[in-house]
Amino acid sequence: MKTTIDRVSDSVAVLAMDGELDASNYQALIDTGQSLYGEGVRTLVLDLSDLKYMSSSGLVAVHSLALVYRGEAPPDPEAGWQAFHAVQADADSGVRHESLRLAAPSDDIGTMLDRTGINRFLPVFADRDSALAG
Amino acid sequence: MTATDLHVEASLDELADIRAHIRSAAETFGVDPAAVGGLVQAVDEWVTNVIVHGYQGAAGQVHIHVQRDGNDIVVRIRDSAPVFDPATAPAFDPDLPLERRPLGGLGIALIRELCTVFDHRALPDGGNEVTLRRPAAAAGRKGVAT
Numbered sequence: 160m161k162t163t164i165d166r167v168s169d170s171v172a173v174l175a176m177d178g179e180l181d182a183s184n185y186q187a188l189i190d191t192g193q194s195l196y197g198e199g200v201r202t203l204v205l206d207l208s209d210l211k212y213m214s215s216s217g218l219v220a221v222h223s224l225a226l227v228y229r230g231e232a233p234p235d236p237e238a239g240w241q242a243f244h245a246v247q248a249d250a251d252s253g254v255r256h257e258s259l260r261l262a263a264p265s266d267d268i269g270t271m272l273d274r275t276g277i278n279r280f281l282p283v284f285a286d287r288d289s290a291l292a293g
Numbered sequence: 294m295t296a297t298d299l300h301v302e303a304s305l306d307e308l309a310d311i312r313a314h315i316r317s318a319a320e321t322f323g324v325d326p327a328a329v330g331g332l333v334q335a336v337d338e339w340v341t342n343v344i345v346h347g348y349q350g351a352a353g354q355v356h357i358h359v360q361r362d363g364n365d366i367v368v369r370i371r372d373s374a375p376v377f378d379p380a381t382a383p384a385f386d387p388d389l390p391l392e393r394r395p396l397g398g399l400g401i402a403l404i405r406e407l408c409t410v411f412d413h414r415a416l417p418d419g420g421n422e423v424t425l426r427r428p429a430a431a432a433g434r435k436g437v438a439t
Contacts, residue, residue: 179312182341183305212312212330214337215399267330274406 160184160210162191169199173262173287175206180217188217192224201258203228204290208263218275221261225281228258257282262290296360297321303344303353303372311357312337315368322361327431331407335425336368338400339379347374347421365409366429373420378413379404 160178167173172195180188192203203224207213226232261283264272272278284290297318301307312333319329340355347353356371382401404411410426 179309181305181308181337182345183308212333212337214334214341215403216341218399271334271403275403 160188162188164191164195166200167291171202171204171291172200173204173206173291175209175287177209179212180210180220181212181214182216185214185216185220188220189223189227192220193227196227201228202260202293203258204260204262204287206262206287206290207265207268208287210265210268213268213271218271218277221259221277221281225259257293260284260290260293262287296358298359299357301355301357303348303351303355303374305341305344307355308337308340311340311355314357315359318359319366322359322366322429324366324429325431328366328427328429332366332368332425332427335404335407335411335427336370338404339370339423339425342377342379342400343370343372343374343421347372347377361429362426364429365426367410368425369422370425371416371420371422373416376415376419376421378415378421379411379423380413 160176160180163175163177165173165175174188174191174195176188195203205221205224259281261272261278261281263286264283269278269283272281272283277283282290282293297314299311299314301311315333315336316329319332324332336357340357343355351374353373358369358371360367379401404425408425408427410424412424414422416422
């Protein structure tokens, strides 16, 4: 998977993914997002427009980054259940993570985000520009 | 052609090729394009579990058999990792203590949603065989993912 970073400002960045996000590369996505947070980015848009596939490992990566951008430590990346439980807890409590935004998911990925409840606690936008506008 | 077979090393680096194989087989067997995504995801999730939680970094093989069976597409996946029956993995339970989490994880729950059949048997000489079945047509499939 290829990633492209667009630093919109000191505190805002867009991380675009091109390819497939699975168990072989999801940790690299977490690492990249954490590095950006370490550099001062506080609003991160994940541009999914060229992402062709996302496995459950990708969901763990998204949730991990949601926690990072909320100022918390990410969960153990191997703990799929733990991450999902946290997703459910966030969704059930109405918590939304506005600092991490998803843009332009495909129909398949959008359906997965819906079924797993990710879109109940993370804002999902139709495109990059609307995600940046918030 | 009535079936396809793929043998790969148990490596996460093989996942992309496995998905490509499933897509190609699905096309060959006339699976509705809208139903292919769920099939690919189910296979990917199971093989990932085999590699990460079954072999746990040890060398091994994964054998994937794909065939059309009437109105369904059927995938059988064999490995020689320690026996793990996914039926023992509990349904989503937000109260489950982490120390009681089963081998496997979120992927298994997704497979249950995506497949009409998700069967496991322990192979006589060790290892596992799972059978994943989905309708070849998008309409009437279980779950909402395509």
